Amino acid sequence: MTLDYLIIGAGPAGLQLAALLQAEGRRDYLVLEGAGRPGAFFARFPRHRQLISINKPRTGTDDPELNLRLDWNSLLSDDPALLFTRYTPRYFPQAEDYLRYLADFASRLDLRIRYDTRVSRVAFADGLFDVDGIAARHVVVATGMSRSYEPPIEGYELAEHYADMPVDPDDFTGQRVLVIGKGNSAFETADALMETTTVIHVAGPSSVHLAWRTHYVGHLRAVNNNFLDTYQLKSANAVLDGHVRRIERDADGYTVTFSFSRADEVVKQLRYDRVLACTGFRFDASIFDESARPDLAIKDRFPQQTSAFESVNVPGLYFAGTLTQQRDFKRGTNGFIHGFRYGVRALHRILQARHHATPWPATPLKAGPEAITDAIIARVNRSSALWQQFGFLADVVTVEDGQVSYLEEVPVDYVRDGGLGDPPLALLTTLEYGPDHDKVDPFDISVRRIAQDAAGQAHDAAYLHPVVRALRGGEVVAVHHLAENLENRWDRPEVHVRPLAAFVARQLDVR
Structure with a gap:
């Protein structure tokens, strides 16, 4: 039997991809895990056992999407019982609680995992991968950073x-x-x-x-x-x-x-x-023979990847989880569960589009600035993916031949690299901090700041706020910033909605 997908590693990223493939129900997949349980990394790390990922069960809302903005540990599923917030009330939870959660996630969803199976050799020949005798069309490496990084220090x-x-x-x-x-x-x-x-x-x-x-x-x-x-x-x-x-x-x-x-x-x-x-840690590339060895990047700590999370030199070899931080190193959240859970969902959609002729999920909209503006405003005020993957994932509105479509949570670089084709007009919406946000001391009251809800100065805002970019031919031709807001509500008619609608209308009027 030849698998569609072989996933190496049953940590959070491996479980997340397996859960998405399982829910889809049309692909043959298998997860190989070297330990006897999922999430074995957390059995050892962090050494002092307290996680630094936020866990907040009490948010003041019943909206599950909004709650994920303050839940940095849950994986994505349709089962409300599989939320990590049900496992402990601690803001910084213990690693043992997360081990229990991952075990329950794998068991409850009946994911196809083969434990106590440590991979020793990955090879590629004749269009197929050979992973210790198991044949697969595509391999997804979700092993995390499993080896210590050793800097060049004598002794x-x-x-x-x-x-x-x-x-x-x-x-x-x-x-x-x-x-x-x-x-x-x-x-x-x-x-x-x-x-x-x-x-x-x-x-x-x-x-x-x-x-x-x-x-x-x-x-x-x-x-x-x-x-x-x-x-x-x-x-x-x-x-x-x-x-x-x-x-x-x-x-x-x-x-x-x-x-x-x-x-x-x-x-x-x-x-x-x-x-x-x-x-720190680095990627362990020792399991790959010459036929399948990925190029490395950033002091050889990470596999080098395309905007589709694929090896730049081994077609069909993909990466998931903390390894994907090579794409946003020390800038975004792909190195952390609350970021890469959405990256894995994007990877799943990329795989479906590339290998199974399944287009990126899209919602049709009425052709006009009002409908497009309403859709963008609704999403930026609720989306957890744009919130957690700021500047990396974008909602995309495509306009082509009078048809308007809304696509959620697409990697920005994937769009720019032509992953969605080349629509005459694409509007990309992200949440972003200002370009010099790291140079601003947020506790220094002597520093002059942009006033909250100052629409005319939104482009200078340092704090998180929505940014909409118009692309034609893959190039950015116009940019609109929505004013920052203390409560992260970007829906005031005069401040947020009408300026955005005017921007959208200008882009639609361009011939």
Whole structure:
């Protein structure tokens, strides 16, 4: 038997794609999982067991679509019992709760998963993939970032890695500790050890980026940044800005050679009892032989992908889940469940259009600015996909031969690459922050800001707001910004609706 789709990995992304294929009911698929349960990553990570994905059961609305804006953990399904908000009331849930949820999701939907089956070889020949003897027309890799990223530091192997280090704070009592890395895993670790260590240094060449300022949820989250207080309030700990050049070990501990970025690369040797490496993860490409090995990108940490989430050099090899953050690295949410669940749904629609002649789902609209405007306004005020995948997914209105169609949640780059063909006019609606939003301190009251609901200044808004772009021949010919609003309601007649209707009318009038 030759499968239509073989999915490697039963984490959240693999389960999400399997659920979509199962609901469709017309494709042969199978999920291979190396562990004996779904979501095995969460059995080990995060090491201190608290997730940083938001879980908010009480939102003040019964609208399931709006609720997904504040639910960062649920996968997409039609079963209301399969919402993660039913599993715990905690705002930052425990990893064990998520393991229970994923197991129930897989079981309740009766997904076709073969557990305890670790893939060792993926090959491609004669138009088919061979995955350890299983034939498939298409392979979707949803393994996540399964290997530690090792930066080029001499002696790096001497450090204790995040994946294996002890997590009991008592194991570090009275010790001087260096944590290499400036991401959430590094600060999660530092926060956990503050009460028992004598000194902790957190080191890395990049600046500390705070998520509340950049709006990138992979940057340092407030829940992990208590350590910054201990540094700035002179409580023994420190953040070191620069490069770790070398790690050496002797009978009394470690000597670390460090070059400081803030002091014209002054080099200094520092002594520690422990060195912990929290430098992140990377894609494991070792299972692919030469016939199917994907090109890599971003320091070889990710498979390089097209706008259709397909390998740039291996046709038919697709990626799902956190691996797809190569498309919006450190800008969007494809690296996180609340983002890639919609990316997987987009991938499913791409696969149906490419390989099964099933066009992207579309709703016909009346030809005219009022109907188009009403449809856009309704969606931006309710959609969870545009909200979570800001700037990456767009709702698209196509106008061709007098026919108007509304398509939801299409990757912007996929549209620009011709994935929907070449309609004479396409209106792309996204939710976006302003271009310099990460340079604005939202808590600095001395900074002049655009007034809420200021329609004439909407293009300068820093906060999240709808943006509508008109494309002709794949090129942007006009842009309209809807004024930002404190309650994220973009439906005021004079401020939002009528200016948008006038913009749409101008685009329809162009011949």
